[in-house]
Amino acid sequence: KKVRGPPGPWEGLVSTTPAPKRSLFRAQPATKNAASDDWRIIGAHVQDVDDSTMRGVITDCPKRYKEVTTTTGSVVLRNASKLMQATLTDAEAARCIRPASERDYVQARIDGAIRVSSHGGHEVGNRYTSADGTERRQFEVTATHVRCALCGDGRTWALDAPELLRDLKDHCRQDPSAPKAAAAHLERLKAAVAAPSSSARPPRTASPPAAIARRVDDGQVMPAKRARGPPKVPAAAAPPP
Secondary structure: OOOOOOOOOOOOOOOOOOOOOOOOOOOOOOOOOOOOOOOOOOOOEEEEOOOOOOEEEEEEOOOOEEEEEEOOOOEEEEEHHHEEEOOOOHHHHHHOOOOOOHHHHHHHHHHHHOEEEEEOOEEEEOEEEOOOOOEEEOEEEOOOEEEEOOOOOOOEEEOOOOOHHHHHHHHOOOOOOOOHHHHHHHHHHHHHHOOOOOOOOOOOOOOOHHHOOEEOOOOOEEOOOOOOOOOOOOOOOOOOO
């Protein structure tokens, strides 16, 4: 058999170039649509066929989906079949501006994606109103990371995480298959949005003596006795003539 020499260098066979980062943000939206006769083009006013509160303007047309910037400033992806034509007012359309920076865009995508059924069976979005009336977010975006504002363990995710939205949904137990340990986030969210208890009774005030009721043995309340005034003083007898 022919004697083999030492193995050649592997650097030329295996790529050492790092994999490209995957971000939710695309600076240049697509300008072409799959079908020329499709009315769902960039600039079209739409609303979700199943949720009339989701109204906005198509701002990008990635493969298989339409990106909609909503009247609340969030950004969502919808299948084209889930959109219907809508007529937005000038004020509504003016609010449907696609974020220009990666940080703002990722925040808008998170705002549009996170929906948690937690408080009294109602859905709580990423943006919510706390019990004290303050507007808050479950997840906040910084220049380089996404952090959970509810959990004090310093949990963060990189902006270019391959499955960023899925990771966030797992953390807040939006997905039924999420780990049970993520229930801590849900409990903190419930506490944050809990309304003050309405079962507390107001303090009792003392009743004036005239309004004190008499109670009988069977538990019924009898009308209160009327307060008596001062005793009448008999008039003095007239002196004899």
